[in-house]
Structures are given as structure tokens and as C-alpha cells.
Amino acid sequence: MKKAKxxxxxxxxxxxxxxxxxxxxxxxxxxxxxxxxxxLLHDWLEQIGKGVLVTGxxxxxxxxxxxxxxxxxxxLGRNTMTLFYATDFADxxxxxxxxxxxxxxxxxxxxxxxxxxxxxxxxxxxxxWLRELYGFALVPDAVFYLNIDIDNLVARVLRAGKLNYWxxxxxxxxxxxxxxxFYIYQSMLLDxxxxxxKEFKFSTVSCQxxxxxxxxxLRKKIEKIFKTPKTT
Amino acid sequence: MSIRExxxxxxxxxxxxGVDGSGKSTQLNLLRTWLQQEGxxxxxxxxxxxxxxxxxxxxxxxxxxxxxxxFSLIHCTDFADxxxxxxxxxLKAGMIVLADRYAFTAFSRDxxxxxxxxxxxxxxxxxxRPDMAFYFRPTLxxxxxxxxxxxxxxxxxxxxxxLGLSHDPxxxxxxxxxxxxxxxxxxxxxxxxxxxxxxxxxxxxxxxVREKALPLLKSHNLRKSRR
Numbered sequence: 343m344k345k346a347k348x349x350x351x352x353x354x355x356x357x358x359x360x361x362x363x364x365x366x367x368x369x370x371x372x373x374x375x376x377x378x379x380x381x382l383l384h385d386w387l388e389q390i391g392k393g394v395l396v397t398g399x400x401x402x403x404x405x406x407x408x409x410x411x412x413x414x415x416x417x418l419g420r421n422t423m424t425l426f427y428a429t430d431f432a433d434x435x436x437x438x439x440x441x442x443x444x445x446x447x448x449x450x451x452x453x454x455x456x457x458x459x460x461x462x463x464x465x466x467x468x469x470x471w472l473r474e475l476y477g478f479a480l481v482p483d484a485v486f487y488l489n490i491d492i493d494n495l496v497a498r499v500l501r502a503g504k505l506n507y508w509x510x511x512x513x514x515x516x517x518x519x520x521x522x523x524f525y526i527y528q529s530m531l532l533d534x535x536x537x538x539x540k541e542f543k544f545s546t547v548s549c550q551x552x553x554x555x556x557x558x559x560l561r562k563k564i565e566k567i568f569k570t571p572k573t574t
Numbered sequence: 575m576s577i578r579e580x581x582x583x584x585x586x587x588x589x590x591x592g593v594d595g596s597g598k599s600t601q602l603n604l605l606r607t608w609l610q611q612e613g614x615x616x617x618x619x620x621x622x623x624x625x626x627x628x629x630x631x632x633x634x635x636x637x638x639x640x641x642x643x644x645f646s647l648i649h650c651t652d653f654a655d656x657x658x659x660x661x662x663x664x665l666k667a668g669m670i671v672l673a674d675r676y677a678f679t680a681f682s683r684d685x686x687x688x689x690x691x692x693x694x695x696x697x698x699x700x701x702x703r704p705d706m707a708f709y710f711r712p713t714l715x716x717x718x719x720x721x722x723x724x725x726x727x728x729x730x731x732x733x734x735x736x737l738g739l740s741h742d743p744x745x746x747x748x749x750x751x752x753x754x755x756x757x758x759x760x761x762x763x764x765x766x767x768x769x770x771x772x773x774x775x776x777x778x779x780x781x782x783v784r785e786k787a788l789p790l791l792k793s794h795n796l797r798k799s800r801r
Contacts, residue, residue, distance in 0.1 A: 354688030
């Protein structure tokens with residue numbers, strides 16, 4: 343059985359826990375199709391008899407409400423926002439993710455600290471500080487990064503009619519219209535993800551092709567995790 | 575900006591630290607009165623008081639949802655909000671800011687709860703380094719005596735009940751506060767805390783506080799509202 347492994351000092355009292363479950367992270371920028379693939383993986387894993395828990399960002403019972411209210415306030419500073427998200431992340435990690443892993447579940451995380459780091463880094467936060475801050479986080483068993491280039495991303499999001507304020511990074515004042523802002527902001531995020539690929543050992547999954555072909559690639563990679571359990 | 579480096583704002587930041595019952599709030603209030611009488615513009619901020627964050631902290635405490643890590647992070651979120659809105663603007667304007675508790679409260683209390691010393695220091699790295707930090711150091715018996723006077727019960731997190739140290743709140747409080755005092759003690763040199771013996775009378779303590787503050791006030795060209 344594998345022991346909990348953290349990026350830094352970890353969570354007090356949980357340093358030596360046995361975690362029989364698997365933490366699988368699906369990363370990728372807004373509109374890349376994460377939810378579609380997570381739903382398909384969820385069904386598949388349950389069909390083959392696995393217990394599955396899906397968790398996302400900003401859904402914690404502790405912070406969820408306060409964070410939403412804070413986000414709508416125009417007076418929230420950058421560090422405050424970063425720390426609010428980190429609190430939310432810690433709450434879900436300790437009260438949702440780790441207990442499920444202890445009980446042997448497959449936990450699928452719809453984004454993880456990498457998205458939070460990317461968003462804050464493009465807004466000027468110190469990248470070293472962010473990495474130290476998230477030292478309490480558990481190292482996942484695998485991170486699948488859904489990779490897409492900016493032009494294909496723009497096309498996807500337009501077709502779905504899903505250009506929105508936050509995903510376009512309108513708070514940053516990059517452009518005076520939603521489309522240009524989205525293009526610039528998402529390009530910056532993609533650059534940040536690109537930089538993190540090696541550092542955090544992402545397994546890259548190309549989003550080229552049909553949903554089915556992407557899903558097949560994902561499942562093949564996930565099957566490998568079950569076959570070769572990490573001993574770390 | 576880093577808490578490890580001197581800031582270059584024209585204003586002055588004084589903070590007071592110490593366990594509950596050390597008399598620090600009384601002392602800071604007396605310092606404020608004096609500075610205002612001297613004609614300085616004085617701003618005041620208290621630990622855990624940001625309007626934006628307070629609600630979440632309150633819910634978390636009431637429902638006992640907080641772990642050592644989230645307790646620590648939510649207080650830092652509160653601090654970040656106050657730093658930006660209450661502390662830094664007056665410092666930029668050449669005024670005086672008094673803070674009742676500062677990052678050192680987290681460095682002692684959160685570590686007493688089990689979080690890593692190194693981690694909590696890096697989390698608060700964005701803080702402004704105070705120009706002077708007073709640490710009111712009572713004996714444990716004094717602190718506990720002052721807190722327990724006129725109280726029928728201790729609050730859950732205040733007594734460190736979340737740590738399972740003891741089923742008896744007073745015993746838990748005693749163990750928890752001892753740990754906090756140990757952390758403060760170890761920080762005196764690291765952060766150049768100005769130690770004030772908190773077993774003295776209120777007047778004696780205040781005399782020392784003013785004596786220590788005076789050279790800093792004289793060496794800075796601070797904004798005054800009255801002359």
C-alpha cells in the first residue's frame with residue numbers, strides 16, 4: 343500500500359497515511375472538454391467496478407459561498423484571492439480527497455493546483471511563493487493534461503457559445519472586448535501550462551480528433567496506472 | 575516586498591503580539607491615544623477582522639470545519655485583505671499603523687497547531703515587515719488567570735480543543751497556550767521582537783512601550799493632522 347506523498351511539508355497529522363486509492367487529475371484550460379471526458383471516465387470506471395469520486399475547484403462547503411461573494415466584490419486583492427482559493431483547495435483535499443483515497447476510491451480531480459498556479463502567475467504572483475504555498479498538497483498518481491492550441495480552443499469555445507468574463511480574463515484589462523481578451527489570456531495560460539508540464543510530470547493528451555479517440559487515449563493511459571501501482 | 579526585508583514606505587508600522595490575556599490590546603490602545611494626542615494620523619487594525627473574509631471564518635469556527643491547515647490559510651486570507659486595504663495605504667501616505675496581532679500570531683499559534691514552521695513563514699512572506707514589534711510576555715499563570723476571570727467557558731479553537739490535547743477545556747487551553755508561548759519565545763531573536771514583561775503594571779508597560787517607540791517617531795518625517 344502506498345503512503346501519502348506531498349509536494350512540501352504536507353498536511354499536519356496526515357504525513358504517514360496509507361492511501362490505497364488513486365488520485366487522477368485532469369488538467370487543461372477552460373473549454374478544452376474536461377467535463378465531457380471526466381463524465382465518460384466516471385461511467386467507464388464504475389462499469390469496471392471502481393468506486394469513483396469526482397471533485398472540482400471551488401466547491402468546498404467551507405469556502406464555496408464566501409469565495410463566490412468575494413469574487414464578485416471588486417475590492418479583492420491578488421494575494422487575498424490566491425489565499426482564498428488555496429484555503430478552498432486545502433478544505434477539499436483534507437475533507438474530501440484524502441478520505442476517499444483512504445477508502446480506496448479513484449478520485450478524479452477536475453483541475454488541481456496547477457490551474458490555480460497558472461491563473462495567479464499570469465496575474466503577476468510570485469511563482470516561487472505559489473509553489474511553497476501549495477506545499478500541503480498531495481502529489482497525484484497521474485496528471486493528464488488535455489492539450490490544445492489557441493486557435494482550436496477559440497473555435498471550440500465559440501461553437502459552444504461559451505465566451506465568458508472570467509475565462510476571458512477580462513479582470514486583467516488585456517483588451518476592450520471579450521474575444522481579444524480571451525485570445526490573449528488563454529494564450530498566456532497555455533504558456534504557463536506548457537512550463538509546468540515537466541516540473542509536475544504531466545502526461546499530455548492531445549485534444550485533436552473526436553471525443554471518442556481522445557477518450558480512448560485517456561483510458562489506455564489510466565489502465566497503465568492500475569497495472570503498475572506506484573510504490574512511492 | 576518580503577517580511578524579511580525592511581519596507582520603504584514613508585509611514586511606520588507598529589505591531590503588538592502576545593497570547594490572550596497578555597494585556598497587548600490595552601497597551602496598543604494607550605499607544606494609540608498618546609500618538610493621536612501628539613497629533614499623528616493613526617490607523618488601527620485587528621487580527622481576523624476583514625469584512626470580506628470574516629463570515630467564512632465564523633462559519634468554519636462555529637461548525638468546527640477547520641483543520642490546522644485551513645485555519646491557518648483562512649487567517650492568512652484575512653490578513654492579506656487587511657494588508658492591502660488597511661495597512662499599506664496609510665503607510666504609503668506617511669501615517670502610522672498599529673496592528674493588534676500580526677504574522678507572528680500565525681507563526682506561534684499555527685505552529686502550535688502542528689503546521690510546519692517553514693511553511694507558515696513562506697505563506698506570510700508577502701507581509702510588510704513591521705518597524706517595531708512589541709511582544710508582551712506574561713508568565714503562563716498570569717495569562718491563564720486573566721483569560722479565565724469572568725468567563726464561564728473557553729472557545730473551542732481558542733482552547734486548542736481541535737487538537738485533542740485533553741477533554742478538559744482548561745487543561746487543553748493550558749497545554750495549547752504553553753506551546754504558543756514556546757513558539758513566541760523562540761521567535762524573539764528571529765524577528766527582533768521587543769519584549770515587554772507583561773507581569774508589570776499597565777503603566778509600567780506603557781512607559782516602556784513609549785520609550786521604545788520615541789526614537790523611531792523622531793527619526794521619521796510623519797504626517798500630522800494637528801500641530
